[in-house]
Amino acid sequence: MTAVATEQLIRPHGGSLVDRTGDAPDDLDSLETITLTPRELSDLDMLACGALSPLEGFIGEEDYERVVEEMRLARGLPWALPVCLAVDRAPEGDQVVLPGVARLYAQKPRYLAGRVTVFERADPAFPELAKDPAETRAEFAERGWRRVVGFQTRNPIHRAHEYLTKVALETVDGLLVHPLVGETKSDDVPSATRVECYRVLLDSYYPPDRVVLSAFPAAMRYAGPREAIWHAICRKNYGCSHFIVGRDHAGVGSYYGTYDAQLIFDEFEPHELDIEPMFFEHSFWCNVCGSMASTKSCPHGDEDRVALSGTKVREMLENGEIPPVEFTRPEVAEVLIAAYRS
Numbered sequence: 544m545t546a547v548a549t550e551q552l553i554r555p556h557g558g559s560l561v562d563r564t565g566d567a568p569d570d571l572d573s574l575e576t577i578t579l580t581p582r583e584l585s586d587l588d589m590l591a592c593g594a595l596s597p598l599e600g601f602i603g604e605e606d607y608e609r610v611v612e613e614m615r616l617a618r619g620l621p622w623a624l625p626v627c628l629a630v631d632r633a634p635e636g637d638q639v640v641l642p643g644v645a646r647l648y649a650q651k652p653r654y655l656a657g658r659v660t661v662f663e664r665a666d667p668a669f670p671e672l673a674k675d676p677a678e679t680r681a682e683f684a685e686r687g688w689r690r691v692v693g694f695q696t697r698n699p700i701h702r703a704h705e706y707l708t709k710v711a712l713e714t715v716d717g718l719l720v721h722p723l724v725g726e727t728k729s730d731d732v733p734s735a736t737r738v739e740c741y742r743v744l745l746d747s748y749y750p751p752d753r754v755v756l757s758a759f760p761a762a763m764r765y766a767g768p769r770e771a772i773w774h775a776i777c778r779k780n781y782g783c784s785h786f787i788v789g790r791d792h793a794g795v796g797s798y799y800g801t802y803d804a805q806l807i808f809d810e811f812e813p814h815e816l817d818i819e820p821m822f823f824e825h826s827f828w829c830n831v832c833g834s835m836a837s838t839k840s841c842p843h844g845d846e847d848r849v850a851l852s853g854t855k856v857r858e859m860l861e862n863g864e865i866p867p868v869e870f871t872r873p874e875v876a877e878v879l880i881a882a883y884r885s
């Protein structure tokens with residue numbers, strides 16, 4: 544494929560990529576300091592590099608209310624989750640310094656709004672996988688990709704994930720595997736182990752000239768449907784024209800309906816989000832088909848289907864048992880077992 548201009552890629556949300564990196568103010572030492580939670584620190588970093596375009600800072604009351612009630616910013620643009628900075632009290636001055644990280648979760652009573660200027664980016668968890676939206680866009684253009692599908696995940700990659708990404712890849716130019724590496728709940732598999740899983744799977748089973756692996760610095764909110772919209776908008780900023788939404792995207796337990804995160808896309812007019820969601824039914828391995836499938840493509844019954852739950856797999860790994868190949872590739876299972884042993 545021949546290179547394309549970055550202008551030929553999908554446009555960022557709101558029209559242009561925000562860049563809130565800049566120089567430190569001269570009076571830095573005299574400013575009041577506010578400590579951030581890991582989630583706020585992830586948001587700050589994404590504000591800096593334009594991953595949250597068109598946001599230029601933590602949102603204020605007008606945006607907050609419209610986002611919560613209507614999934615829109617005050618200016619009318621779709622936006623699904625508040626990006627807020629909670630504080631105990633209003634600061635004295637109109638500028639503050641934001642250092643990380645407080646492991647403190649008490650709900651603070653106020654939100655501090657305003658533009659940010661980031662003069663020192665947080666150290667990325669995986670430096671070799673850290674790519675800002677401008678960098679993924681440049682890479683897609685260089686590779687000649689215009690139609691790029693983004694894949695969000697917070698789990699070790701299993702056969703269903705592989706199926707979704709490969710089916711999607713059949714219809715577009717390239718795939719961005721974009722695992723979330725910000726804060727997750729404590730029983731999710733740590734990002735270092737997951738990143739190892741993504742690497743071994745991509746090395747053995749994906750064509751390197753069709754896939755980019757990069758880390759998505761966000762923290763999980765477990766906000767299900769709204770998070771699916773938010774994830775899609777962020778990936779649009781990274782240059783993705785398509786975004787995969789499968790079963791219970793960004794869900795937790797059985798709190799949301801299995802396909803709520805797909806249905807919510809109907810609340811926007813066609814092309815308002817611009818990025819195209821690619822919806823997938825619950826997929827599984829079918830012994831009779833001898834392949835991955837979903838109820839859309841497989842006529843067989845439950846007795847022929849392998850749909851292991853995450854809990855069941857965790858139990859197997861804890862006992863040192865290798866999950867069946869129908870669920871996890873052996874290369875990935877080895878990484879997981881080694882991680883559980885250590």
Ligand code: ADX
Pocket residue numbers: 695696697698703704707787788789790791792793794823824825826827
């Ligand atoms: S998530 O919190 O990032 O959504 P996970 O990493 O499990 O969790 O899922 C990544 C993506 O794959 C999501 O779009 C999810 O809906 C989809 N997905 C995961 N498992 C399946 C499955 N068995 N069938 C269909 N889609 C799935």
